[in-house]
Amino acid sequence: MRSRKRNWFDRGVQAFARVTKGTLPEGYLCPLCYEGDGKPFTLYLPDALNMELLSEEDVPPRSIGGRRIVLTCKDCNCTAGHTIDAELRKMENVNDFWGRRLPRNRACSIEIDVLKVNAHAIWENGKLLLTNYARVNAPSSADQMTGMLDRIAEAQRTDWEFKLTLEQDAWKRGWA
């Protein structure tokens, strides 16, 4: 039986042949590193599969629910793959944040003036809750933040702002 990889490879070869109309050898282009516009590219000849120069890539990345549907070169799978993965996760975070979908606590940091603390963010009933900061910071910085927020509240200041940064990978570390 033909392997899934072989099927993907052959489809890539056929697509390339249709475009080049036989003016170039048969081969497979890695869809991630092929830049077009006459730039140099690597053409993977039929032996490439046996030599394990190509591997299966998850699209979209596995971390956001992707599945394996394309062959890429090993370099892309190892390096560019991670970059794309990270970029897509960032995009997901931004979309989730503005769509008010942070279904579970997401690690983040909060900065007010010169003070920066770690916290967890979650949307609940249309409100953004920042929680747990007493648990994920040194007690002194948590106390400083509490003091800062108390002073802002007491002074009824309306001119303050804070910066919230969602951490990409920190939440994976399993802070509970």
Ligand SMILES: [Zn+2]
């Ligand atoms: Zn590649």
